[in-house]
Amino acid sequence: MDRPQIWLDFAPELHLFVSAPRRAGRTSLRTDGTSTLGHVVESLGVPLTEVGTLLVDGQAVPEAHVPADGEHVAVHAVTRPQPSPAPPRFLLDVHLGTLARRLRLLGVDAAYENPDIGDAALAARSAAEQRVLLSRDRGLLRRREIWAGAYVYSHRPAEQLRDVLSRFAPPLVPWSRCTTCNGTLRTVTKTSVREQLRDGTERSYDAFAQCTDCGQAYWRGAHHARLEAIVTEAVRDFGPAAPAASR
Incomplete structure (x- = not known):
């Protein structure tokens, strides 16, 4: 039996993560018929921390949805500002020291790990302290145990700061x-x-x-x-x- 074929369309904000052919618009993909939509999207390079609404044939579905043959999937980016039940607290990996200092300068709660304590320990601290893990490491953001995470899109500290402030709107x-x-x-x-x-x-x-x-x-x-x-x-x-x- 043929594997299900679905059609995917990624929001422009997510083109950074997907291969060049998938940036041009709707493209097809054969799935295994059992993987969730969240797994499918992540397998194509997009961290789920960066995904907002998932639409299947125009209807919102959860990440646990298992796509069926012929479905059209639209993958949206997270909204900005991203809703949060409380003022966000952050945890930054070893590569974001300047960003951590600038967030602290603004009075934002920004924990920072230096030296590097390893991905597992970072993810565990994110969960234990309910901190949003900020990183440019896509693999780290795919760890299931993190409480919440966000990809930092730029390597320039000034742009990184604007990215975080526009996304999370911390006091x-x-x-x-x-x-x-x-x-x-x-x-x-x-x-x-x-x-x-x-x-x-x-x-x-x-x-x-x-x-x-x-x-x-x-x-x-x-x-x-x-x-x-x-x-x-x-x-x-x-x-x-x-x-x-x-x-």
């Missing part, structure tokens, strides 16, 4: 998190962090914050203008922002 609270460890910041006196300051810093600055977890001190130093530009652009395009500790 922005700039200057409220430690960019080193992800802990929360509190306003402190100069005296309380004096041992971390050089003479020039102690003479030139009066407003300080400190991480409640690792103790790192922060102030509006020479690098502040560059960081302020990142914050201003993010708040302008993805705000509003709430007031937070000075830095």
Whole structure:
């Protein structure tokens, strides 16, 4: 008996993941007659974390649907912003350190693993802490044990940040998190962090914050203008922002 033949049409946003012939429009595929639609889509290179609505002959179906002969399947990308029952918390793999620091700069809860702890441990932490795993590793995002995941489409940190903010719309609270460890910041006196300051810093600055977890001190130093530009652009395009500790 011939295997079922189905017809597939991938949204343009998903063309990155599929072979060139499948980017031109509707194409055919012979299935084994038992695999779910989710498995079929994933076998063609698309992480299910990136798939939104699946339509079969115009009707929405779950990933567990087993396609039958002659069905027309439209594979849509996730909607933006992606619905979330609560403010999202993130977990980033070892290759996304700059993105992690920029998310923390904006007050977004962004855990980061460095050195690399391995795919299994990352997936387990995502599940245990209910964090959205961000990665450019498609294989990692295919692990069934992750709580939720998202592919980071660009290799440029500025574009990565815009990608995550537009997709998940997390609340922005700039200057409220430690960019080193992800802990929360509190306003402190100069005296309380004096041992971390050089003479020039102690003479030139009066407003300080400190991480409640690792103790790192922060102030509006020479690098502040560059960081302020990142914050201003993010708040302008993805705000509003709430007031937070000075830095």
